[in-house]
Amino acid sequence: MAESAMFQCDVLIIGSGAAGLSLALQQAKTSRVIVLSKGPLQEGSTYYAQGGIAAVFDEDDSIESHVEDTLTAGAGLCERHVVEYTAAHAKESMNWLIQLGVDFDQETAADGTSKYHLTREGGHSHRRILHAADATGKAVQSTLVRQALAHPNIQVLEHFNAIDLIVHGEGAERRCCGAYIWDNTNRHVHAVSAKFTALCTGGSSKVYQYTSNPDIASGDGIAMAWRAGCRVGNMEFNQFHPTCLFHPKAHNFLLTEALRGEGAYLKRPDGSRFMPSFHPSAELAPRDVVARAIDFEMKRLGADCMYLDISHKPADFIQQHFPTIYNKCLSLGIDITQEPMPVVPAAHYTCGGVVTDLHAQTDLPGLYAIGEVAYTGLHGANRMASNSLLECVVFARAAAAHMAERMHLVECLEHIERWDESQVTDSDEEVIIQHNWHELRLFMWDYVGIVRSDKRLERAARRVELLQQEIHDYYANFRVTNNLLELRNLAQVAQLIIASAQQRKESRGLHYTLDYPEPLPQAKPTILDPAVM
Incomplete structure (x- = not known):
């Protein structure tokens, strides 16, 4: 060492x-x-x-x-x-x-000069997205x-x-x-x-x-x-990206919103579009609206996924604008110039x-x-x-x-106490971390996900309190590892997400709760202070 x-x-x-x-x-x-x-x-x-x-x-x-x-x-x-x-x-x-x-993408203007190619994404009223x-x-x-x-x-x-x-x-x-x-x-x-x-x-x-x-x-x-x-x-505001590729061999693969910006449609398994029923901007509605719409249709139909379809666009257009997505999907047996992509929402942005x-x-x-x-x-x-x-x-x-x-x-501190490992040992039960890890991520998905309720949040709060105590005891007795450090931090963040969600007695933006489906007249941020918690 x-x-x-x-x-x-x-x-x-x-x-x-x-x-x-x-x-x-x-x-x-x-x-x-x-x-x-x-x-x-x-x-x-x-x-x-x-x-x-x-x-x-x-x-x-x-x-x-x-x-x-x-x-x-x-x-x-x-x-x-x-x-x-x-x-x-x-x-x-x-x-x-x-x-x-x-090197952002450029295009040739009508007068023969080069300018940056700007695309459009959900929520934007103009093309203003620089991209490569x-x-x-x-x-x-x-x-x-x-x-x-x-x-x-x-x-x-x-x-x-x-x-x-x-x-x-x-x-x-x-x-x-x-x-x-x-x-x-x-x-x-x-x-x-x-x-x-x-x-x-x-x-x-x-x-x-x-x-x-x-x-x-x-x-x-x-x-x-x-x-x-x-x-x-x-x-409490966790953004769920509406369109992650649904495939057992596509871990965490995102399908950019620019696909919808360039005309891709969201469809049910039978090929019918559904976003026009949820928002005037259809596929270009804000992400929270699109994610909830996909989640709603999946639950209503009992479907594993919905579909994102850009195959009505010319093949060379698709390959030029979306080469990474085209090649990734093709490697999984999906030709997006000919068929739709299976999609599900996934946690995307804090x-x-x-x-x-x-x-x-x-x-x-x-x-x-x-x-x-x-x-x-x-x-x-x-x-x-x-x-x-x-x-x-x-x-x-x-x-x-x-x-x-x-x-x-400002001056740097000249002396900092060294980290004391004299009272801890190497763990012989790393499996505990894995079990806690899976439990945490599963109950957060089930109870603090796209659609919430008071009862779900209460269940999550009880579980995260027990997990934090177990993690604290484990952290105090064993040497740190990457998984232990991440689990300790994730449990802390989960507790903050739950506490924030419990304080918001309305539905607004990314926070949607069955018990308070309407927004309050006045919007206020949720601020948590460790000095008073």
């Missing part, structure tokens, strides 16, 4: 997706940066994002329109000033990515990784988990000074002392049995921030998270949260398509500017 070490840097970034690497590249101009990557650098939700990034590039579009579309999708719970800030900084943030080398075919996230992540690995001021630690934040001082003097981290390869805990720490850990959709997210999406940043005393907001301001600051001085881990107020009760990667870049740039102004005012 490797010896424990203490790392030191100006900025510790926990997470290596669009948010983390965008912040790293901004900060590395003048600061020493450490980036923790829980898995390989090319893993993570950014890499698998297909659709694109929303920004106003079309002269017929406007920032005001982007703002209004976002507010409408958010069902009254977006913070207008945050939406306006994000939309206003979208184009400059995309131009920054373009300057780094992200149907693998935008891969193009963004690959570019950011290439730039980060080449930068002399960025140290990347792959296969490292963050365990908990290091907080120094009391009362008004409390400050985040780094984190304890676990080396998944050498299986040892180290400490990192940092002037500033940023949580860029993504969401928590792995808390559900069915998810479009990669395995690392276990709510780590939200749980760590909560344990450190930070408030969380709107945790709209709530750690409460932050416009600088991405949390309640704890020295700690920032960026991207899906954060609650900025941008998404409200339902995230509009392609605003997520946008949020990552816009707020990474905001956080970088805020840190840079204060860097000279």
Whole structure:
């Protein structure tokens, strides 16, 4: 086993997706940066994002329109000033990515000049989605990784988990000074002392049995921030992507909303369309409406799935615009130019998270949260398509500017207590973790999923309380492992989701409950504070 070490840097970034690497590249101009990557650098939700990034590039579009579309999708719970800030900084943030080398798709205009090809997705009134075919996230992540690995001021630690934040001082003097981290390869805990720490850990959709997210999406940043005393907001709003491929050999494979933006229809097993019966915008309705419609039709008909059909479009159009999806489906025996794709909803995006301001600051001085881990107020009760990667870049740039102004005012802690493993042993019953893991994800899917009720939430609350006690006892007695750290965080996040859902006595956006099917006259966010819970 490797010896424990203490790392030191100006900025510790926990997470290596669009948010983390965008912040790293901004900060590395003048600061020493450490980036923790829980898995390989090319893993993570950014890499698998297909659709694109929303920004106003079309002269017929406007920032005001982007703002209004976002507010409408958010069902009254977006913070207008945050939406306006994000939309206003979208184009400059995309131009920054373009300057780094992200190759968004272009087309030839009528006058012979080249311009960016913009697609449209659900909730958008204009074509404003920059994309790289149907693998935008891969193009963004690959570019950011290439730039980060080449930068002399960025140290990347792959296969490292963050365990908990290091907080120094009391009362008004409390400050985040780094984190304890676990080396998944050498299986040892180290400490990192940092002037500033940023949580860029993504969401928590792995808390559900069915998810479009990669395995690392276990709510780590939200749980760590909560344990450190930070408030969380709107945790009840979990977005279920309407169209994940339903196939035993297609684990977590997402079918981008851009398919519907380019004319794909949702159909029942008999080939009839159903979305026109649920919303005036039909297939281009907001995601919560589409997900509930699919869920409703599946339950009504007793069907395993619904179908997404774009086969009425020319084959060369499909292959050009959706090469990743076309080839993936073809490898599974589905030719999407000739037949529909079987689809089911799956947990996709965490709209709530750690409460932050416009600088991405949390309640704890020295700690920032960026991207899906954060609650900025941008998404409200339902995230509009392609605003997520946008949020990552816009707020990474905001956080970088805020840190840079204060860097000279802060010093790293010179001494941090080493992690004490003297009272714990290696577990000989790892199977307990697996059992608890499956139980947690199953009851969250059954009781805290697309459609909820008071009774279902009460059942979930009782179960998660028992699980948390068992996990706490296990954590206190055995050395940490990747699965134990993730289970500990998932159970914490599950408890926050349930508590938030129980507080909302209405149906709004992504939170739909049988006991309160109508929205209240006034929309208010759900804010949980560890100091009063």
